[in-house]
Amino acid sequence: MTPRHLSLHDGWTLTADGPVPPALPAGGVPAAVPGCVHTDLLAAGLIDDPYLDDNEERLGWIGRTDWTYRTDFAWAADGHEFTDLCFDGLDTVATVLLNGTRIGSTANQHRSYRFPVRPLLREGTNTLVVRFTAPYTYAEALRDKLGDRPGAYAEPYAFIRKMACNFGWDWGPTLVTSGIWRPVALESWTGHRIAEVKAVGDLDGDGVPRLSLTLGVDRAGDGPLEASVEVAGERAVFTVPAGEDRAAVTLPVPGAARWWPHSHGEQPLYDVTVRLGEDAWNGRTGFRGVGLEHEAFRISVNDEPVFVRGVNWIPDDCFPARVTRQRISDRLDQAIAANVNLVRVWGGGLYESDDFYELCDEKGLLVWQDFPFACAAYPEEQPLYDEVAAEARENLVRLAPHPSLVLWCGNNENLEGHADWGWQEELEGRTWGHAYYHELLPALCAETDPSRPYWPGSPYSGSPELPPQDPTRGTVHLWDVWNRVDYTHYADTAHRFVAEFGFQGPPAHATLRRAVSGPLSPGAPLMTHHQKAEDGDRKLLEGLGAHLPQPVSFDDWHWLTQLNQARAVAFGIRHFRSHSPYCMGSIVWQLNDCWPVVSWAAVDGDGRRKPLWYALRAVYADRLMAVRDGALHLVNDSPLVWEGALRLTRRSLDGTVLAEETSAVATGARGVTRVPLPPAIAEPDDSTREVLVAELGDLRAVEFYEEDTRLALPPARYDVTVTQGDESGIGYRVTVTARTLLRDLALFPDRLDPAAEVDDMLVTLLPGERAVFHVTGAVLEDPEALGSRPALRCVNDLVDG
Numbered sequence: 160m161t162p163r164h165l166s167l168h169d170g171w172t173l174t175a176d177g178p179v180p181p182a183l184p185a186g187g188v189p190a191a192v193p194g195c196v197h198t199d200l201l202a203a204g205l206i207d208d209p210y211l212d213d214n215e216e217r218l219g220w221i222g223r224t225d226w227t228y229r230t231d232f233a234w235a236a237d238g239h240e241f242t243d244l245c246f247d248g249l250d251t252v253a254t255v256l257l258n259g260t261r262i263g264s265t266a267n268q269h270r271s272y273r274f275p276v277r278p279l280l281r282e283g284t285n286t287l288v289v290r291f292t293a294p295y296t297y298a299e300a301l302r303d304k305l306g307d308r309p310g311a312y313a314e315p316y317a318f319i320r321k322m323a324c325n326f327g328w329d330w331g332p333t334l335v336t337s338g339i340w341r342p343v344a345l346e347s348w349t350g351h352r353i354a355e356v357k358a359v360g361d362l363d364g365d366g367v368p369r370l371s372l373t374l375g376v377d378r379a380g381d382g383p384l385e386a387s388v389e390v391a392g393e394r395a396v397f398t399v400p401a402g403e404d405r406a407a408v409t410l411p412v413p414g415a416a417r418w419w420p421h422s423h424g425e426q427p428l429y430d431v432t433v434r435l436g437e438d439a440w441n442g443r444t445g446f447r448g449v450g451l452e453h454e455a456f457r458i459s460v461n462d463e464p465v466f467v468r469g470v471n472w473i474p475d476d477c478f479p480a481r482v483t484r485q486r487i488s489d490r491l492d493q494a495i496a497a498n499v500n501l502v503r504v505w506g507g508g509l510y511e512s513d514d515f516y517e518l519c520d521e522k523g524l525l526v527w528q529d530f531p532f533a534c535a536a537y538p539e540e541q542p543l544y545d546e547v548a549a550e551a552r553e554n555l556v557r558l559a560p561h562p563s564l565v566l567w568c569g570n571n572e573n574l575e576g577h578a579d580w581g582w583q584e585e586l587e588g589r590t591w592g593h594a595y596y597h598e599l600l601p602a603l604c605a606e607t608d609p610s611r612p613y614w615p616g617s618p619y620s621g622s623p624e625l626p627p628q629d630p631t632r633g634t635v636h637l638w639d640v641w642n643r644v645d646y647t648h649y650a651d652t653a654h655r656f657v658a659e660f661g662f663q664g665p666p667a668h669a670t671l672r673r674a675v676s677g678p679l680s681p682g683a684p685l686m687t688h689h690q691k692a693e694d695g696d697r698k699l700l701e702g703l704g705a706h707l708p709q710p711v712s713f714d715d716w717h718w719l720t721q722l723n724q725a726r727a728v729a730f731g732i733r734h735f736r737s738h739s740p741y742c743m744g745s746i747v748w749q750l751n752d753c754w755p756v757v758s759w760a761a762v763d764g765d766g767r768r769k770p771l772w773y774a775l776r777a778v779y780a781d782r783l784m785a786v787r788d789g790a791l792h793l794v795n796d797s798p799l800v801w802e803g804a805l806r807l808t809r810r811s812l813d814g815t816v817l818a819e820e821t822s823a824v825a826t827g828a829r830g831v832t833r834v835p836l837p838p839a840i841a842e843p844d845d846s847t848r849e850v851l852v853a854e855l856g857d858l859r860a861v862e863f864y865e866e867d868t869r870l871a872l873p874p875a876r877y878d879v880t881v882t883q884g885d886e887s888g889i890g891y892r893v894t895v896t897a898r899t900l901l902r903d904l905a906l907f908p909d910r911l912d913p914a915a916e917v918d919d920m921l922v923t924l925l926p927g928e929r930a931v932f933h934v935t936g937a938v939l940e941d942p943e944a945l946g947s948r949p950a951l952r953c954v955n956d957l958v959d960g
Contacts, residue, residue: 171191190228192230196337209477210754211675241347242275242346243347245344245346248340249289249340250321257288270553293337301315306589308589310576314327351380354377357607357608359560359610368391376435378399388433418445426445442560445562454633469744477753479509501746504528505749508531526565528566528567530568539590540590552603567604614633636659641663641702647730653741656744664759667769689756725771726774782795793805793826797828801856805855814900850862875955889935891937894930895951910949917934
């Protein structure tokens with residue numbers, strides 16, 4: 160018989176197991192499943208939106224309250240022998256009761272649960288109850304029992320297998336959730352069923368695509384079972400031996416094409432069907448080989464080294480059940496449009512949804528997956544050790560089919576914390592996670608998913624005996640910049656692979672205005688609530704350094720700190736890429752935000768692109784020109800030779816050419832060429848009044864000899880015309896013609912309409928040049944306002960007020 164699936168998402172109510180600040184209805188609050196307590200209370204109008212103003216501060220009681228979810232559902236005998244109650248995700252510490260009988264308990268958000276319930280089901284109405292123990296109650300009790308552990312925050316996230324950033328981070332609110340956060344259903348079956356499928360598409364020793372498949376079964380009898388697998392026109396029949404519950408088969412797929420990251424090729428994907436009697440599993444995979452050179456930390460796909468143009472990914476919402484497939488797709492499209500080719504799923508978050516990895520497969524985004532450990536010493540005692548093993552096994556199997564997944568990483572910053580942050584003294588011999596990162600997880604990866612490399616943590620230099628932040632091997636995280644030193648210090652060292660670095664900037668003005676009802680000014684109480692970094696406002700201003708003037712108004716503060724964020728990150732990436740192939744990757748902290756906040760993100764919590772996003776698109780492009788150490792570096796991360804006539808000019812700020820050199824250049828595919836700057840170009844007569852311009856084909860780089868605070872920038876003079884768009888969807892065209900040099904011209908249409916977006920930003924124009932900005936999404940009463948402040952800005956603004 161074909162297995163039967165009965166969704167149990169309807170009719171849930173939520174009650175508090177004890178007194179709580181709002182008066183809850185006697186019969187409970189309607190509850191959405193999948194969902195969580197916060198979103199249910201918000202939908203019922205019982206709490207204010209935790210993302211707005213400082214409402215978060217009044218909601219701490221939710222994570223310290225026990226909660227009960229309850230539903231009634233109808234059931235009738237369906238002719239099957241077995242029925243299981245299946246939870247894809249429970250957050251986190253729960254007891255499950257069916258018709259008054261306790262059937263199991265859970266303590267891990269990162270795994271699923273299946274309970275056999277056939278004897279407990281009744282004809283007619285059945286009652287399902289899930290009682291959640293407050294996360295703080297569980298975690299603090301385990302902390303008291305096992306002894307405290309050091310971490311970045313005074314929260315007990317290391318003592319519960321739950322999304323760590325739920326407990327707050329330096330970019331996120333403290334909103335500690337409970338709830339049925341992934342689907343729940345009854346599944347009925349007879350005789351045998353497919354319990355688990357691990358499908359890995361890679362290449363054999365001769366480069367031929369192959370599918371390695373392991374089938375796990377639940378069964379009622381002991382006899383042999385016949386199964387089959389089909390993919391890309393190939394089929395294999397195999398047997399699960401008598402008395403066994405699993406079997407493996409390897410199927411050559413010579414007709415399949417190789418899967419590539421989008422920066423290197425196409426993304427062919429193939430449907431996989433596994434059959435066991437009338438039960439079937441349907442999935443999809445792609446075929447590619449993955450390699451990792453440990454010392455260089457050089458990731459290869461299909462034996463071709465890939466320079467990683469990466470971004471770090473955090474959970475896109477504090478309440479993950481709200482994150483739809485479309486929202487993930489939109490966010491990943493923003494990454495691709497910024498020329499990103501790898502997303503690192505950071506260890507303070509989650510194993511993401513199936514939608515996330517499927518979309519990465521389709522879009523050609525490589526995935527680096529951290530196991531969920533971040534910024535703390537994690538106990539290895541029970542019950543945590545077995546929970547970690549269970550979640551790792553499940554997710555290794557679940558994510559195995561995805562060709563986009565190319566690396567498993569043991570943790571985020573815990574190896575560095577133990578080595579360099581004084582943890583050893585605080586621990587006094589207590590466990591801290593070593594056995595997870597160096598024993599359990601690598602063993603499980605080798606056993607379950609040997610097709611992908613495993614790396615114990617980041618930063619990490621390849622051996623426990625080495626300093627974790629050795630720039631000559633492995634990965635580093637660069638946080639001196641932002642915290643202590645100017646961003647020009649990125650250029651002090653050549654690193655092999657930079658897995659985290661970044662700089663803060665505020666979100667879009669429209670995002671701030673939605674989230675903050677009070678005054679928009681640094682230091683204002685409600686603004687301060689949306690700045691979670693320690694001493695963040697001071698660091699924003701200090702970070703301007705000699706690069707940009709100090710602001711005298713909120714509008715200037717917003718513009719200058721956003722611009723400085725973009726410049727800082729772009730400076731680092733130009734440096735890292737110019738050192739390729741010694742350096743083989745940079746992963747910016749971070750792509751996205753989970754709420755409206757001043758942060759390191761390129762895309763803010765409302766999904767709006769910050770100036771940093773536009774800077775990323777430029778410096779992560781296939782071809783880049785970078786000035787470093789008296790030379791112009793031509794970076795060509797494309798499959799074609801980059802050649803042509805390179806024109807170098809030294810000009811006065813009024814555009815007059817003072818010196819000019821032209822030479823024929825050629826840079827091979829995936830290569831870098833160093834072109835020494837001729838003295839006539841490298842050495843200005845007056846560094847405050849001159850600019851270097853490099854042009855090769857349709858690419859141009861403009862470099863100034865001095866910081867903006869020392870440049871003799873002229874007051875901004877330009878002509879602007881605003882015209883209506885056309886049927887292509889462009890709402891307005893804003894044409895700016897420069898009458899003086901304009902430094903980093905930017906248009907912020909969200910100042911006029913929160914729905915508006917612009918296609919380009921941070922454009923430097925020489926006198927007489929023109930830029931056209933295309934604005935979409937806007938409906939404006941006064942389109943001419945697009946041509947003046949606060950919508951249109953450039954650095955020259957600060958010269959004439």
